[in-house]
Amino acid sequence: MLEIQVTAHQPLALGIRPVGTAPAPTRLYIPGSVLRGALAAAWIADYGLPTKVPADQRREFIALFEGDVSYGPLFATGSQVVPLSVLRCKYRTCVTVVDEAFNNTEGEPRCACGPLVPGRGEVEFTKSAARGLVTQSTHLQIDDARGVAEESLLFTRRALTHRDAEGAERTFHGCITPGSELPDRAAGWLAGARRLRLGGRRGTSGAVTYTPRPAVAVPPATGRRVALRLTAPTILTDPSGLPLDLADHQSVQAALDDELAPLLGGARVIAVERVWARRERVGGWHAASRLPKPVELAISAGSVLVLGFGQPPDPDGLVTLMGRGIGLRRNEGFGALETATTAWEQPLEPAASTATDQDQDQAPDAEAYAHRLFDTGHGAWFIDNLRPYVQELAARPDARHIGLLERPRLRRLAPDEREVLTTMLLYAPVEVLDHTLGILAVLVRGLMEKETLRP
Incomplete structure (x- = not known):
């Protein structure tokens, strides 16, 4: 298994099919299919089209991109899929x-x-990493004869920014599992670092550095009860090839037992205890033939299947399972998963490293700020008027000011209240201000409920 790190040098247009005239949205992670396509383009740039190379090289191309190599999704530092x-x-x-x-x-x-x-099975970032995630640009092509935009060629596209909240280049992490039939020369090519272009608009965006290294396998915890948390859409079918009915636990148990038992040291799936799942349709485009790929009904990322085993699965088998994935079209980025035997935990916010000790002494926590705002008697007003300031700081961290305190509504604030609010506006991190508004909303709502119940 290869551990993959991708460092972005330009915004990534990881588009999703837009609805109507809405701007073309972007995914917040790199799907395995996008990484696979970029590597295939790099191979063609190195050796030429598969139809015009010697037979042995053509077989290597097929083994890399049409064989049993599994390309997993890549997630940015500070992001995760929240299970359903x-x-x-x-x-x-x-x-x-x-x-x-x-x-x-x-x-x-x-x-x-x-x-x-x-949870909705979506990719979420921690509060400190969620600032400035998406950039938006408008593209058009002018018709020289008429001097206006050509039909269907005026559109707005969103892209994932290539720098995080601290200004550093954004990094993504995932894995690729070479198949057992991959030739040594092809495996060596896959394990080499290189520059790639990911996503759309590759002429002006998508430049990344692809850095693979051998993964250090850490066997996960095992037990008779194991949860499969899907991190990519997964295509499961019954023996007739139709989409698997997740409500029929016996059919799911039989299908998973047939697929998992050889990987998990003979541990048999004896029950599907619970399922949390959503469905979506997945397809794609086959660049070589210039034809659309078949559309499949898949289980969405974030879905969870809790399986009961007759005996604890082999830990090394669980490592193999997480590298390989389950279901069909795994070489196209589908079927990636994680296993778990304990409850999911919310990732912790990284410790702030840019604030000075003096600033930290001056800035109370969000709860203290919320109570000070509430005690002024203007809690609801602050909720409405502090939010635009927080959004402004998220876009421009250097735009600190105390213009809010100059509003006529606050002219009678006590000196100590004005001093605390000045400190909050000038020194509190954006995530603290955002959390402050959330707590303040709870306090105001509680006061309104008390007023409603009062006789």
């Missing part, structure tokens, strides 16, 4: 996380802020 089985605070004002796949408590899970809502 995970419940979190609806308002994100607390860190309550409940993974129903490993939750043995009775009753409906709740937190102090209100209801818990399930």
Whole structure:
């Protein structure tokens, strides 16, 4: 297995088919199919078209890109797929996380802020890494005869930025699993570092450095109860080739047992205990033939299947399973997964490294700020008027000012209140301000509920 690191030098247009006239959106990760296509283009640039090279090189190309090599998705540092089985605070004002796949408590899970809502299987970034994620640009082609944009060639495209919140080039991580039939020369080519172009608009975006290295396999925990968390769309079929009915647990158990038992040291799947899943249609474009690929009904990333085994699977077999994936078209980036025997945990925010000790002493935490804003009696007003300032700072971190305190609404603030708010506006990190607004919204909502219930 190869551990892959991709360092972006330009924005990445990892497009999704737009709806109507809306701007073409972008994915927030690099699908395995995109990495596979970029490597295929690099191979052709090195050796030529597969139809015009010697037979042995043509076989190498087929083994690399049409064989049993599995190309997994690449996720940026500070991002992760949130499983559908995970419940979190609806308002994100607390860190309550409940993974129903490993939750043995009775009753409906709740937190102090209100209801818990399930994850949607989407790629999410930590708050500190989510600033300035997407850039937007408009593209057009002018018709020389008429002097206007040609039909269907005026559009707006979004792209994933190539720099993180600290200004460093964004890095993505994933893995590629060479198949057992891959020739040595092809395996050596795959393990070589090189420059690639990923996604669309490759003339002006998509430049990355591809750096592979042998992965150090760390066997995961094992047990009789293992959760499969899908990190890419997965195509599972029944013996007749039709999409697998996930509501029929016996059919799912039989299909997975046939596929997994040889990989997991003979451990048999004896039950499918629970399933959290969504469906989507996946297709693609075959560049060599210039034809669309067949559209399949797939299980979406973020779906979770909890399997019961007759005996704990072999840990090394679980490593093999995570590198290989499950289902069809794995060489096109489908079927990637992670295994787990414990509940999912929310990744921790990295410690801030740019604030000075003096700034940290001056800036209380978000909860203290929220209570100070609430105590002024203008809590609802701050929710409406502080949000644009936070959005401005997210786009321009150097745009600090205290113009908010000059509003007529705040002319009667006490000197100590004005001093605390000045410190908050000038020194508090954007993520602290954002968290402050969330807590303040809970406080204001609680006050409104009390006023409603008062006789």
